[in-house]
Amino acid sequence: MWKINIRMNTSYKIIKEHGLLVQKYTGVFCFDELFDHIKIVVTNPDWKDVRKIITDLRDINLDAFYDNMDLFLKYRDNNIKKSYLNVFIVDKPLPTAIVHMYKEQLNSEKYQYEYCSTVEYALAFVGLAGFEEEIDAALDKL
Numbered sequence: 001m002w003k004i005n006i007r008m009n010t011s012y013k014i015i016k017e018h019g020l021l022v023q024k025y026t027g028v029f030c031f032d033e034l035f036d037h038i039k040i041v042v043t044n045p046d047w048k049d050v051r052k053i054i055t056d057l058r059d060i061n062l063d064a065f066y067d068n069m070d071l072f073l074k075y076r077d078n079n080i081k082k083s084y085l086n087v088f089i090v091d092k093p094l095p096t097a098i099v100h101m102y103k104e105q106l107n108s109e110k111y112q113y114e115y116c117s118t119v120e121y122a123l124a125f126v127g128l129a130g131f132e133e134e135i136d137a138a139l140d141k142l
Helices: 029-042 047-051 063-067 069-079 093-107 119-124 132-142
Strands: 009-015 021-026 052-060 084-088 114-115
Touching: 009 029, 009 047, 009 132, 021 029, 021 132, 029 063, 029 132, 052 119, 063 093, 063 119, 069 093, 069 114, 069 119, 084 119, 119 132
Parallel strands: 021 052, 052 084, 084 114
Antiparallel strands: 009 021
């Protein structure tokens, strides 16, 4: 019998002229991989210019995130000392429900999080309507 090892992959691009971080998560969610990704992003010199984030969650299994959401909420509070708008792109029922629960918990603590199902709507949330081709291309390369 074959054992399939599917891990979480993360990738990102900072588009300085828009103050935008575009990131994509694929595979099976893992906190260690996420925490490593965050450390890399926040130590990037261009992180200081980021005011908006689009996070593509269309190709990741978030079950492990749901089971331990409080772990990330604590990590977020203790390690990310920046205010920004983060828009999650989700296109399946279960990930949408998980992101909704996460958003509700964070927004109750004065964070700015939204979610939607398309790049077009994500760009509208971050005030960059009309840049669909550029952001779609960036996501495809991630």
